[in-house]
Amino acid sequence: MQRFTRVLQAGLLAAATFGMGLLPAAHAADKPTIKIGYVQSWPSSDITTHLAGAVIKQRLGNPVNLVASSAGPMWEAVASDHSDAMLTAWLPSTHKTYYEKLWQKVVIMGPNVTGTRLGIAVPKYVPVNTIEQLKQHAGKFQNRIVGVGAGAGININTEKAIKAYGLDGFSLQSSSTAAMTAQLQRAIKNKQWIAVTAWTPMWMWAKFDIKFLKDPKHIYGKGGYIGTVVNPALAQKSPAVYSFFNRFAIPRAQLSAMMLEVKNGKSVEQVVNDWIKAHPKMVDSWVS
Structure with missing residues (x-):
């Protein structure tokens, strides 16, 4: 067709x-x-x-x-x-x-x-490398993943990732790209732990020292x-x-x-x- x-x-x-x-x-x-x-x-x-x-x-x-x-x-x-x-x-x-x-x-x-690539990112100083490892430190991440606007595809995939990786204590916080990056910047300034939805191309990779968490179940696809x-x-x-x-x-x-x-x-x-x-x-x- x-x-x-x-x-x-x-x-x-x-x-x-x-x-x-x-x-x-x-x-x-x-x-x-x-x-x-x-x-x-x-x-x-x-x-x-x-x-x-x-x-x-x-x-x-x-x-x-x-x-x-x-x-x-x-x-x-x-x-x-x-x-x-x-x-x-x-x-x-x-x-x-x-x-x-x-x-x-x-x-x-x-x-x-x-x-392009999508997933969950954290500051490089955070000793977590996979999405599944987030559940071991839920409190340090304030039991949340900071997302973008409601209805965005990456938010939908993040909801799926929370279920697929058993992140029972986590919730997705919908906001906006500007609000998400502002929270990321504050967290990095204060050396706090934060997990955010992330994608490329995006300017924040040039500005912040962050990393994608590995997604072995390919919830976000392979690029x-x-x-x-x-x-x-x-x-x-x-x-x-x-x-x-x-x-x-x-x-x-x-x-x-x-x-x-x-x-x-x-x-x-x-x-x-x-x-x-x-x-x-x-x-x-x-x-x-």
């Missing part, structure tokens, strides 16, 4: 692109608004979405509307025609639940960032990628934007560097525009 959907979309893309060439210039200039869903509190989502939106506006000429939400509604919006695309699908493990529910209603474009997902109707709505999303990808190291710039005080818009100016060949490869 998924292969059929991709073939169908390719046919629509070719047909729509051919048709665009026959339209008068006035109609070609009347371009539709592209709605892109993202999770604003996730730095990687915030930056890649603003980057894609800026290129679509500057190079393809389409108005862009960025729609912030949590992970579940972001997937649902693309599947139900409320959004055209998103660039924040953590696959194959983290967003497995959303994928299995909605894959027949969307088009999976593939990776835009590769080499993966961040993928682009679009609504099937986008192929006909805007063939050029559809093609752009199929090509859009950024090296993980460059994304991490951009995330650190934002953390250090630059606005997302400034960081994105500076990156576009510094990488014209890569941008050309997305839109040519």
Whole structure:
């Protein structure tokens, strides 16, 4: 079914692109608004979405509307025609639940960032190396693992990890990325024990001396990628934007560097525009 959907979309893309060439210039200039869903509190989502939106506006000429939400509604919006695309699908493990529910209603474009990893992290001075060892020191960790926003895939996996590794005394504390990293920073400053949900790419690996706990049961998967997902109707709505999303990808190291710039005080818009100016060949490869 998924292969059929991709073939169908390719046919629509070719047909729509051919048709665009026959339209008068006035109609070609009347371009539709592209709605892109993202999770604003996730730095990687915030930056890649603003980057894609800026290129679509500057190079393809389409108005862009960025729609912030949590992970579940972001997937649902693309599947139900409320959004055209998103660039924040953590696959194959983290967003497995959303994928299995909605894959027949969307088009999976593939990776835009590769080499991702998720799990539980602790400061390196904490003498714990596996998730299972957490239960031996529940009190020192205040019987909690500090997570991010409710509904995030990594939170869902952490709830599974608590059960799978028998961490009966632990609970998951939902917060936000900013609140989680603030608690991590305070704990490290005071040499306290803390366990947090963690992932790469993320700026905190450059700032804090932390480590992933080993996950031999692979509750968080074995690594993966961040993928682009679009609504099937986008192929006909805007063939050029559809093609752009199929090509859009950024090296993980460059994304991490951009995330650190934002953390250090630059606005997302400034960081994105500076990156576009510094990488014209890569941008050309997305839109040519």
